[in-house]
Amino acid sequence: MFDPKKLEQVAKQIHDAMPQPVKELGTDMESRVRQAIQGQLTKLDVVSREEFDVQTQVLLRTRQKLTELEAKLAEMEKKLNQDTDA
Incomplete structure (x- = not known):
């Protein structure tokens, strides 16, 4: 769900910003911040x-299919109206 690289980067930035005595706590502090x-x-x-991105692509395909179906329906309605008028 979350990009572990980005999470690692944020944890590293926090760790790097700490004063040296706090940095020496190192592994424990970094682990707690990450958690x-x-x-x-x-x-x-x-x-x-x-x-x-996946859901965006699904939505675009669905929109395209809906547009195609609307066009087919309009064509069928037009043909039906022409047949009933004749």
């Missing part, structure tokens, strides 16, 4: 970029 961020991100009602 906190990941915990907060999972609470959000969001989708990954990949999921969004």
